[in-house]
Amino acid sequence: MKATFMYGPGDVRVETVPDPVLREPTDAIVRTVLACVCGSDLHPYHSLPPRTSGRPMGHEMIGVVEEVGADVRTLSPGDFVIATFAYQDNTCVFCREGFQTSCVHGGFYGSPDVGGLQAELARIPLADGSLVKVPDADPAALEERTLASLLTLSDVYLTGYHAAHMGRVAPGRTVTVVGDGAVGLSAVLASRQLGAERVILMGRHKDRTDLGVEFGATEVVAERGDDGIARVMELTGGEGSHVVIEAVGLMPALEQSMGIVRPGGIISRVGVPQYDQAPVGRALFYKNATLTGGPAPVRAYIEEALPHVLAGSIDPGRVFDRTLGLDEIARAYAEMDAREALKVLIAP
């Protein structure tokens, strides 16, 4: 099969490798219908130390089950499934508490042992917990926009949803989303789903913020840094935002979030932090502000979101603005890195 590997900064290659095989009785083998490139894939695209064996890439995928191990109970060959971006048993104590990304038996794709999902085929560990069947659906019979939206349940839309959920978005709360990438836009849509009437989107790429407005953003703030803080404070009558969703992961975005969060408010982070130390001592403390968030346990939210996507009442797949073949995936990375593309669908 063909699969994607990264060898260093900017060096993404598609290679032919042996097809994956069942290793554990809880595994499944899935044939990819659609995969995609994630904003978080761009971090190693900048910083991966050059290496001689490629790192397997990709963690978002919808596909069709080809084969299941002897202990897999809920899936059969032919099932159309969504793979969550991390694998988990969905039965351990942390899974039961709704934090499946901390599953005691789970993990992340992209190790030599567990490959990546930007590939024609994938071995999915703990398949009963890690794959969610799309009921009664045949991918060949679904429109591409529905398929694209189903793929967002693998990561990006439900990462935005997690941000809103951890930020306790609810009717009456003012929400500000920092970042107009695919996760930020997903957070706008999710905040509206959770009842927010007012969603301020901070971003300066007009094509992206335009989609944010279609997703439900009520105001767009293009300014950044102190000017951006001043503008949000002005929009909120000097009070600040109840919820700030930080969908970037860089320190300036966190500082901006700290500047606009209201006393007693919540900063919910879903961009993987590219920092370790943060100035959260007195600055957050004196206004009783909360810092929360982390890798989204999408498994906790997927069943609730699925009917909305199938019914077309939400259309989170609109974050994809182009489609390329697996052979062209290096171009997808380059275009996303250059911000020419928002998020690229990969159709093997």
Next chain:
Amino acid sequence: MKATFMYGPGDVRVETVPDPVLREPTDAIVRTVLACVCGSDLHPYHSLPPRTSGRPMGHEMIGVVEEVGADVRTLSPGDFVIATFAYQDNTCVFCREGFQTSCVHGGFYGSPDVGGLQAELARIPLADGSLVKVPDADPAALEERTLASLLTLSDVYLTGYHAAHMGRVAPGRTVTVVGDGAVGLSAVLASRQLGAERVILMGRHKDRTDLGVEFGATEVVAERGDDGIARVMELTGGEGSHVVIEAVGLMPALEQSMGIVRPGGIISRVGVPQYDQAPVGRALFYKNATLTGGPAPVRAYIEEALPHVLAGSIDPGRVFDRTLGLDEIARAYAEMDAREALKVLIAP
């Protein structure tokens, strides 16, 4: 009247100054029945740059109203009242949201303009919002233990309560309290009030942790640092604590908290942070842990706690382990600083 002033590290003096007078029509003048020294008073006791005009000290007090301004509606001379440690109108938008320590018209005691409460008399700004009347009570008719417990509603007990509230302590959650000072012990008591069946208290002063056990701690961990983390992890079956209440304010206590918080858990801080930067980037993020807390809006909790104290069903005043006169307050600071006293009542 006599009042307390700090002139530099270790330099606390009681001086005779003019009696306070009404300045605003919303002020009240209150005669102190009991005041006390706070753990947070010890920070300037170590670090206040020497000065020629003393800084007025104290922010905890129960007393009797002597005089009210023309606009005060809910209080009359003779009322027995509890002063919250910060003053607030209790009507602004942040007060209504339950974060009175961020009141847009409020502030903190101890400025030259607004004196301190370790004094015989005090001017209380925004009296309707800043004083809570103890219904039908005559301080002369109440036992000293009840008076002491009422005084804890000014700050220390409700600061512990705020920590538990922000940490979303509830039945079924494991709570760990880091720090065996008066706030930590109060947090143990409050956690039990909020339904926690299991409360692990981290502290190494046996007389204090003994009181913690009487307040409801189910386990005591005397080890600190990595050994303390290992012990709590062992006690929780390797899972960590749902809620960690950080009642110290120093970096080692935060690091300890980060080591024992469970995936998806909450670290709730109520010790004033003596740091600005903290290592909360990836370390908190990857386990979806939340950092929350701040100065307690005790005004939000006081009415609910008051009947429990008057009925004697909780006895938070047990954190006071000695009583001194106002003239002896320098000794109270010294004894608390030397950890000879846990918390000292001041009876003018």
